[in-house]
Amino acid sequence: MTSPPCPYAALYEPEFHADPQTVNERLRKEYGPVIPVELEPGVRGWSVIDYATLISWCRDTRTFSRDSRRWRDWREGRLADDSGTLGMMMHRPNVLFADGAEHQRLRRAVTDSLAATDPQALTEVARASANQLIDAFCERGEAELLEEYARLLPFLVINHLFGFEEENARRFAVAMRDLFDGIHAERANAELERVASAEITRKRRQPGKDVTTGLLEHRAELADEEILQHLVLIVGAGNEPTANLIANAMRILLTDRDLGDDVAGSRTSIEDAVDRVLWSDSPLTNYPVMYPTSDIPLANGQEIKEGEPVMLGYAAANRNVAQEYAESMGSAPNRAHLAFGVGPHRCPAQDTAIMIANTGLRTLLRRLPGLRLGVPPEELEWRVSIFARSLTRLPITFDPQPPSAEGTPWKQSHSSPETSTASPDASAPSGRSSLSNFLARLMRGR
Ligand code: HEM
Structure with a gap:
């Protein structure tokens, strides 16, 4: 008997990196533009993998903060001191987290x-x-x-x-x-x-x-x-x-x-x-990360809770648009990719x-x-x-x-x-x- 497919993208698993596209597309069909992810065993979050949603959420500085001191798991002491994600997500007093x-x-x-x-x-x-x-x-x-x-x-x-x-x-x-x-x-x-x-x-x-x-x-x-x-x-x-x-x-x-x-x-x-x-193959796949300042209901009935990490899935969003464009136009689109981010x-x-x-x-x-x-x-x-x-x-x-x-x-x-x-x-x-x-x-x- 085969086990059911994982209900989230396990970003730390070698299998995910062998073919992220297939996992992302399966989850996109199931959840829509924002998919559940696991950053490391037991540490959950979300990834925005849709082009239009990324643009509007990155511009919405009222609903989303870059300050990782809002990160619920961190605030409530659930992250191990040697957590592999802390190095990149831990708050530092610089422009990226402000x-x-x-x-x-x-x-x-x-x-x-x-x-x-x-x-x-x-x-x-x-x-x-x-x-x-x-x-x-x-x-x-x-x-x-x-x-x-x-x-x-x-x-x-x-x-x-x-x-x-x-x-x-x-x-x-x-x-x-x-x-x-x-x-x-x-x-x-x-x-x-x-x-x-x-x-x-x-x-x-x-x-x-x-x-x-x-x-x-x-x-x-x-x-x-x-x-x-x-x-x-x-x-x-x-x-x-x-x-x-x-x-x-x-x-x-x-x-x-x-x-x-x-x-x-x-x-x-x-x-x-x-x-x-x-x-x-955008060099940054799920980075940087934003933190909602209040709960956000999703169209599929789920909810992103205040302080849960929302990763910016630029690579998946770009690839999806490029694929759709290539299917209809026969070539890759212009320079409107999001590999360098969007918004402030x-x-x-x-x-x-x-x-x-x-x-x-x-x-x-x-x-x-x-x-x-x-x-x-x-x-x-x-x-x-x-x-x-x-x-x-x-x-x-x-x-x-x-x-x-x-x-x-x-x-x-x-x-x-x-x-x-x-x-x-x-x-x-x-x-x-x-x-x-x-x-x-x-x-x-x-
Ligand atoms: C191919 C190479 C690079 C890629 C794909 C890339 C991509 C990105 C992305 C996606 C962001 C975040 C955008 C967002 O939050 O929406 C960013 C921010 C940033 N990048 Fe780059 N980057 C590259 C090279 C560089 C280089 C060469 C420098 C400096 C010499 C640099 C300096 C920065 C800084 C300072 C920020 C933070 C800006 C802010 O928070 O306001 N990046 N980059």
Whole structure:
């Protein structure tokens, strides 16, 4: 006798991640636009997986709060201290968890500081970083793209954006890795805060043209603790989804022969291919989370109780719309996907993220002829993450190539030690920076 299907999506189960679409669609038929989910054994919530509902609920700041101190299970002490979801959902005094006027104040500081950076120079950093990373493996004819490239590129670019000193960037990278892997999360968190604090002190003495200085000098007069929390948030919020966008896009380019051929033949641009991936494999699946300020009756007779977590199911909503559109129009729709969110909290760095992904993919395709998947597609696996659409690995093969003739891109594009992410390492081949060498070793040791 087969057991009845689970009445909710168990977001922590490997089976769910093997095929989230089937589970979501089954539950959508049963419950409608908002489906019940289990975040970890015994911890329940909801996920909004409908495009129109997401838009209207994200804009309804009266009914929904981002402040996770409203989370009923947390308030009433039902979460274990080592709960795996706390790291991402625990309240921090930053823009992501703020509502109303407080959100507007913090958001202005973040968007102004990001806007003050030079997009042209940042694109050049992305291009130079991509070349450095490729130089490290191009002669081998094979690589593990996720760890040797996709995870490192956003880190190098975002580190430049913040102007962190190299030693602090290394410590930050180690702590971020430990936090995401759930290793010594408390210690990793403390280390992140120590490093951010050291950078704040350094930038007060030596301001630069970077986001850290922008936050320090902003007229919103953020307290040091607020600046620290925003450094941790933005570096974290920026790295993981951008890395996943690069890897998810490359997976599709290598497994969807029509799309791969169209991009190779310039019939489809990299930008359009990335848009397709933002519809089909959005990097954030069920994040951020909102908390109703009062009970909400659902059309099917159920009720979301005040303080129950309502996860933003951007990936499922996007995929559903893309599928319906493809069935009726024969192609993926325009850029109206919700991969970067909607409403007052929508991602303030969408252009930066897309620039990093486009530059990363374009450089790979240009530098590595004969690029192929290194394993049969069915051997690729998705990480068990309730918040992210993320591969566990992405092995590739290609025709071996010599390192780029660019020499030491860091020297060319960033002579100022104040804003340089990495000073060139004399012992490193092909002008590879010691920071990118360090990061590559760190990722290999995961
Ligand atoms: C492909 C990469 C990225 C994706 C898919 C992504 C997606 C998102 C999403 C879905 C949200 C929440 C929207 C909502 O609450 O409705 C968000 C917020 C945010 N993102 Fe991104 N993001 C990416 C890259 C970045 C980067 C590179 C940065 C910074 C350098 C960044 C900084 C932020 C910040 C600060 C917020 C909070 C905004 C607020 O609460 O007002 N993101 N992002």
